[in-house]
Amino acid sequence: MAGIWQNPRSKYFWFRMAVPERFRDRVGKREFKYSLETTDRDVARLRHAEKLSEVRALLAQLEAEELVCVDREAKAICQRGLDALAKGNLGANDDGVTDLLAAKDNVAHGLLTFLAYRTRLTWGRDHANLAELELTGEIADPREDDIPASPVGFLNKEEQDAFVARLRALDGDLRYQSYTNRDIARALLARRSWAAAEYEVLLIASAANASVKMRTPLFDALAECVLRYLAEHRFQFWPKNIDRLIPQMAINEAAASAPEATTSTAGVYHLSDCLAQWRVNHRLRPSDVHKTYDEWKLAVDRFIEVHGDIPLDRITRAMVIDYRDLIKGMPTRPAKNIARLPVRDQVALAERQGLRTLAPASVKKHVTAIRSLLEIATIEREWISKNVATKIEVAGSQYNGHERDRLSDADMQTIYGSRYMTDPDACSDTMFWIMFMAPFQGARPGEHCKLRPQDVVREDGVATIRFRNSSSATGGETDLPQIKQKTGSSIRDVPLHWIIAEGGFMDFVALRQSRKAKWLFEDLEADKYGDRYKYLSRQINDALDELGVDASDKAFYSTRHTSKRETRRQRVSEQSADQWHGHSDGRRVGRKYGQGVSIEDLKEDIDKLEYAGVNWDAVVACARYRVSRLFAKHG
Template structure:
């Protein structure tokens, strides 16, 4: 493999070469793939190292430029304050002509911007008009005082840095090469590095001129509103004077944990709950990465920074890695080119944070939700859903020993595999069935997918006693049983379970800590599919649901019937009237599904053998 030119000086060679030490083609291909993967990772690592070195060089050059400015200004405090003022003037002037005039009045003593000037393009920074008004007020009070100069404008530098806003600041940065000729702004990459170093230096500077304890002195003294008190108007005291940095609100009155507890109470969640655990994990990550738990201190910039960091966390790290602090996990993921969290996973973290902050807003703890309006690119569905099984896939699965050998797998796995393609149900729905929900309706055998009535949960509730839920209202439905399943004896299997008073139709399934009875079976089935040679990443047992709908469309089965069978909500308003198609219509449509590539006679014969053995077991149990 050739070493890319940009990193050859780091690799110390122009190519990586290895003997594969074999003449056997398949083994050679495997070894070559392993080496190729290794060195692709090495390219990523070296390019990251190159980027780090380039940024470090930019940091040194910017430090040199600011040191020269400090010598001209007689102190670093004055130099940084001057740069912050220039930066703030550029950004504030982009908000509107009114803000531009306020800047001129504040720093020049007069207004010269004409009201007839066109409104300039806004520089992304503080987006909310009310927040801009408060920022302007704080600036007029504090930035006009030499003792506190820079204390407000540093907030803006941090915001721009968090958002990665570089190009609109060209006017403020373009003079740096005159101070240090080695500074290069000729390419976007080099400009961005200098801009990043410049903003970092301004945002991180510690002013020796500030009075001791100034941040604590500016901490709010007005108690924020409680759930029983009205939200203050814009003319009253703001709950936080500095809303863009958590360090300025060290003793906030409400925390994310309190908001999370309030969310749980509103959702009536007690004991173990999967969504609650996912939300708790997102909050813990936010608190660790942002170094704050104070609700009032959280800003949109902090949320965006959190998202950008979560995107860099390793995907399914080993225990030794997951035990590390999150920042170390991110560094390790970069160093070893580990796969990172997918956009949908990152999106769930944002959803959790937004939901908890929404509860805090409803309670009157904050005036707005800082996570509102923020999104994760790629988190929403973009058409890359599970693929259907091809005719060959169906033959491979249902002609395999899994479905033709009574000893190849347990009865539960066999019946769940058998049910899935004909009925298009979510695979986990079959695992929630009770024997009493396999019944005859107007002479037709049906499966009744139901949710349990809400029961008041207690701390002693177990996964087995929690009420069953369905994904949507349309998921609560009656589905006729396909004639091939009836011929195979599925109704007889359900009767035997009902006669022995089994609580569940498939009573040997182990529920996880959240009460999910399908999770462990799902793993076993998907592992079995991989062993059968179905390796495509977009195919899993859930693909039977897509396969059923695709086969139904091939046979021109009415879409309303397909939606009702699979538990999908009707697309049209008219489809919602009349409570769907009658059972006999659904049965007639369902029985047309046969999947032409599968020899079902062998599967039915296997079912009969299993059923005969099952009768004997139940008789002696």
């Protein structure tokens, strides 16, 4: 524990904290001891807090370095131990047939068999008796309290019974039972049940002549290495298509179908088949790039990496929950060298280094992908009887009103009084207009970025922005850019705010129309999915960070929340505000021109937005200068 200590000889306060024993050799001392150079207790407390933060950062760095060393040491011990056990098995089977690869298979088979046996002992009396009978040929008479109260591996009866059914399907050849026993190793690995593999860990450590103690970082790291090896080991004598063959054998065994059908792979479907069906349903060609498809494929690839490419009927609810819980620990926007690592390695690295992990909404996307694909398999194709991912929730993924906050009056004054909005050379014209329009027009920034020059019109003398899908306005001209609005409510007409008009926006539009530009904002670069706002978003939010508007719950998108709040402050009707913001009011009121609130009434309401304290005259002057500069450049 760190504490403030006053030196009786100097009257100065000191920072004192014992160095954890495992770090003393690397730190070179037993205690952190620093003079705070003050006799004032209040000042000492502040300096003590600063010093404590420095010391904790140092200890965290030492901890991370130690964990990296521990992981490296664990992998080395695991490899040495397995090699030693394989060589011992090879020596014991000097039959001229067993080679080193076969010896490794023998070791893995023995470890998996005993690991599965001990795990099944925790599943209750019936499973324990069956496991004993299979392994020893007899049932012992243990005391009732010899069966642990908490199961490991597969936690519920349905999963346990399914495991036994798969095992029984392989009674004809004991070697193939290791295929099913690998599921035990995978379940323990997914749940990080290191203590359950104590025997295997200590056996391998002993074979490697290494000393490993329980409940230490080295034990945990070695347990993870051992379980991963057993979960992923592929036996040399297995048929090439065993991943498809064995599950079908288990299915037919449970259904008591004809023996000759057990070798057929027909009717066995995987998540990849569901994903392919999804592409068919959405009429996507092989060359088509689709964001949702790529996101779902990533979720499927990660699920397969965690649990293997198992048939749909072998996917359990516990597997999906384990997958969800594992994905929660993945780092968000990792560097390329981290992103290339396996999922579990990314999670371990994020935990060691304290990296920011995926937001609940991102985790929900992964779970939604699996659930939706299983829904295709259940309802549409009838490949499986039920969707095991139904009603699996992700805590924190539901909107609670605090995910994105509005900008305060002070924030608005800071942003719209900054050089970005008053200096014509501070940023591009596109960035300026997107920022200028946002709080008045109420649209999503991305909606403004995909406007075409012909989307800005005058309807009965009212300057209006029309948000449409490309099919609504192209008139069959295939060379026009393809546009798709987010929702049905997003298709709407929004009158231009008078302050934006004062800035010369219609002149800016006229120049774009005269040049027959395809896009209103031509200089935006789209990503591979056609998102024209992605890269600009980073520039704008970097600018907001520079201006000090950097709270975690605020971003440029907050202007949309700010706009909605301003409508309430100006007592604009909810129906009117919903209509120009592209929100559904729950009554499915049409959002197109001529339906809902009239364009004249919308114009009257939208012109009420002012935002107290912002000097819009300077912004308007900057806008006019930019427009005149463009005309001078293009004539």
